[in-house]
Amino acid sequence: MEDVATLSSAPAASLPEPAVAAPEESALLRAALAGDARALDDLVRLHHRRVYGYLCQMTRHRADAEDLTQQTFIKAIRGLDRVDPARPLVPWLLTIARRTALNHFRDGPRWDELPFDLAGGEMSPAGETELRDQADALWARARRTLSAREFEALWLRCAEELPLAETASLMGLTRIHVKVLVHRARQKLLKTATPA
Amino acid sequence: MNSAPSTAVRFACRVARYRCALGAGPAASAHVAGCPACQRHFQAVAALDLGLRRSAPAARPAPAADFEVRLLRSVCAARAPASARAAAGQRAWLGAATAAAFAGALGLAVFAGRPAAAPAARITPAETVAMAAAAQEFSSRLVAAGIPRAAAAVTDNPLQHEFGAVYADLRSAVDFLALNFLPQSG
Numbered sequence: 078m079e080d081v082a083t084l085s086s087a088p089a090a091s092l093p094e095p096a097v098a099a100p101e102e103s104a105l106l107r108a109a110l111a112g113d114a115r116a117l118d119d120l121v122r123l124h125h126r127r128v129y130g131y132l133c134q135m136t137r138h139r140a141d142a143e144d145l146t147q148q149t150f151i152k153a154i155r156g157l158d159r160v161d162p163a164r165p166l167v168p169w170l171l172t173i174a175r176r177t178a179l180n181h182f183r184d185g186p187r188w189d190e191l192p193f194d195l196a197g198g199e200m201s202p203a204g205e206t207e208l209r210d211q212a213d214a215l216w217a218r219a220r221r222t223l224s225a226r227e228f229e230a231l232w233l234r235c236a237e238e239l240p241l242a243e244t245a246s247l248m249g250l251t252r253i254h255v256k257v258l259v260h261r262a263r264q265k266l267l268k269t270a271t272p273a
Numbered sequence: 274m275n276s277a278p279s280t281a282v283r284f285a286c287r288v289a290r291y292r293c294a295l296g297a298g299p300a301a302s303a304h305v306a307g308c309p310a311c312q313r314h315f316q317a318v319a320a321l322d323l324g325l326r327r328s329a330p331a332a333r334p335a336p337a338a339d340f341e342v343r344l345l346r347s348v349c350a351a352r353a354p355a356s357a358r359a360a361a362g363q364r365a366w367l368g369a370a371t372a373a374a375f376a377g378a379l380g381l382a383v384f385a386g387r388p389a390a391a392p393a394a395r396i397t398p399a400e401t402v403a404m405a406a407a408a409q410e411f412s413s414r415l416v417a418a419g420i421p422r423a424a425a426a427v428t429d430n431p432l433q434h435e436f437g438a439v440y441a442d443l444r445s446a447v448d449f450l451a452l453n454f455l456p457q458s459g
């Protein structure tokens with residue numbers, strides 16, 4: 078009998094589990110650790126869009142996301158000597174980004190209480206058009222349908238392609254809890270999908 | 274009246290899907306292998322995951338055009354104090370090493386220069402030579418190991434002059450030891 082884990086359609090097989098840094102990133106990190114300022118700049122260039130994208134998805138506010146991205150990289154540079162060059166940098170960066178954002182919102186509204194529309198008046202007209210164009214897209218639907226936690230778990234697993242362990246560690250949850258969140262998110266999205 | 278079996282099947286499917294999502298026990302695997310509805314469900318899940326991954330780059334909001342430049346500028350500004358702190362750390366380390374060398378030299382001078390009250394306290398010329406050699410070796414190690422690293426860290430740094438002065442102090446401590454405790458040749 079075929080095991081469910083070997084079915085191409087099984088959920089466990091459809092999410093990636095990378096845990097090793099790309100050689101390019103590893104080389105840049107080693108150079109940066111040796112004091113090469115240009116390598117450090119290249120690392121910032123390589124990852125700032127992902128950090129900004131994650132913070133923008135979580136804070137729903139572009140100006141906040143920009144400020145928090147800057148703070149994230151400043152903190153990261155100060156703690157760079159604690160990083161293992163053999164491991165991917167992104168989970169570590171996103172962990173710093175998440176903590177920075179949580180500190181930022183400690184006295185304000187929680188992430189899941191923030192309005193969806195990226196805060197009134199903050200978006201350019203082009204941005205609003207873009208948002209409207211994407212209104213029916215999968216991630217826009219996920220944003221509308223899912224709780225903040227479900228969305229974050231799904232984003233980290235499917236968009237950032239973080240391994241399960243890294244996602245759990247980043248969110249401060251158990252692996253099982255992350256699996257449950259992702260499962261629930263999928264169920265909700267499948268339920269709201271328009272039949273083909 | 275035949276709605277009960279249908280509900281039961283759906284409940285079994287729900288349990289199997291949940292258990293599969295959490296890592297699949299053998300019973301869940303067996304159910305999925307024999308259940309076309311669950312197989313269709315997992316095909317839909319796989320398609321959903323693929324769609325989410327493919328559409329992620331488009332869903333990731335792009336920062337403003339000048340953000341990268343602003344970010345690199347703030348990172349650069351954050352880096353400068355960090356290297357200054359590193360240089361200050363090196364400076365403190367060198368200062369401590371110099372102080373230790375001075376203390377050693379002073380202790381040696383007091384000890385060796387004391388009047389010979391007891392024969393046991395007297396230092397023989399051979400011991401003096403050994404102590405001076407040890408001090409010289411210690412300072413050479415400091416110079417070989419610490420100073421090039423520190424020099425690299427403070428290149429093009431205003432602390433360079435101070436570093437030079439520390440180095441000169443260290444050398445004079447060694448010279449002091451050599452002058453006072455090495456036996457005169459000839």
Ligand SMILES: [Zn+2]
Nearest residue numbers: 286308310311
């Ligand atoms: Zn079934």
